[in-house]
Amino acid sequence: MPGNYVVVVVLSSLAALVLLLPPLFAAVDDGMRSGGKCTNSCGNVGFEYPFGVEDGCYRGGGFNLTCNHTYQSPRLFLGDGSVQVLDISVPHGWALINNTGMVFNSTETRVVLNRTWDQLVGGPYSLSGSNKIALVGCNARVDLRARVKVKHGGRGGDDDTGSNLISSCTAVCPLDLEDMTPVFAIGSGGSSAACSGVGCCQADINLDIPSSYTIQIHNLQELGGSISPTDLVFISKEEFSYTNDMAFGNNIPQALPALLDWYISSDPSECTYESAPDCLSANSFCHAYDLGYKCHCSDGYQGNPYIRGGCHDIDECGHRETYQCYGECINFPGGFDCLCYHGTDGDPRKEGGCLPVKHHLSGLFIGLGVGSGTILLLIAVGAPFLSRKMKVRKLKRMRQTFFNQNHGLLLQRLISQNAHISERMILTLPVLEKATNNFDRTREVGGGGHGIVYKGILNLEVVAIKKSMIIVEREINDFINEVAILSQINHRNVVKLIGCCLETEVPLLVYEFISNGSLDQHFHVDEPISLSWKDRMRIAVEVARALTYLHSAATVPVFHRDIKACNILLDN
Known part of the structure; x- marks a missing residue:
């Protein structure tokens, strides 16, 4: 046997070998998640995991709910029962709450009144930027402020937490010049209208902000007089509907619906390559935001991405x-x-867009009447060409269908977002058919119950092409993320992933070709000594170096979990 070996640890992404990344499980039992043992509605509000009422039915960290049955119709509340819930959307990651208005005594001598908005229970919630802030009052300004981190420039600059102005509006009540009485709104009677700045003002928030808020009322009244005894502040997702009698404390709503965003985790770094621990369903992905991350079902799927089989x-x-x-x-x-x-x-895709073919062929029928012999001859000559063209078109459409089904668009998006992933990663089926002489049996260099390995020539380089026989849905969904990770692995003792083809029912993987077989083949030979002890020790050291790189030096830590002699390849 030759005395010089380079050890290559094999990494794989499909059913033929073990998945790279260990599965992560939450603490809630699947049977309970699916709703079999858990309450999934309260009054007219439905909900599902990660929310729940009973212990063991919710994720924790603020996703517990309380169903209060003391009302005529049961009402749902966040946490221990302080904030009423009107609706919850798991697919979109929001909760609609009944937000009580805030009352400020505008007759106080202080110019600025501060109040903390206390409609949150902490945890995963934040005020949605789609809400509005409204003020009902006279000669006052409302400011919404949030404590957010501000980065200081220069070396050694630390982050500081400051109170930033998020939204503001001013309501005035000018004096009528004829009788010198205050004008509360333009219009008369009890008819309602949008806030115009007279007696009522409203402003968009337009920014998703964390759960620490301060609402300030700036009293702009002249000394010695007060037109309205109180100023009322509402945060709501709807346009505020104002009537004149509200200036006198009549017909004022007690609460209005406000929208909260929620995140399954407050750590956006857990979402890597659109994969995260809490996205448990097949056909799901994660999306990172400034305040955390959410899970969503993939395009073409709907449901709950936080439970297995939910999408x-x-x-x-x-x-x-x-x-x-x-x-x-x-x-x-x-x-x-x-x-x-x-x-x-x-x-x-347009209504009435498909027309009978005879409309297009009327001229052909006239031509057949004039020179049928010539036309029939042309048809006979062109029929094989047309048949071949239709067959090619059908195969092209099938390849595109498989490409979409195997999440090729997702891989293209990952490539565009990551400069470390080469665009040449995505290979077409005709290219691989040419490289293997249409997957000729003479090109087979290995195989088993899970698939076949072919030897091919790609861009003047010898490659190994893995063609798997079987795959399960979960592995298809993990496949794209694993390809993105493996494509960035670069170590002399780890076999290099060159690319993949997504235009077949089961994706094909293309690796560099390792020519001297696997380690177990060298152990089981008829010669007296298969490998010297010196070679065996060096092989063990190089395997250790490869694992050290995968665990500690790779961009994303990789755990092989299937190191054995048949997965260690030797070159010449």
């Missing part, structure tokens, strides 16, 4: 008007195809 395929064909398909609709996991019916052609 399910959307039947676009059952909602043709929503997805604009007026022809033959073919649904497949994660998407759909829209085609014109047989005998028609055109644009099936």
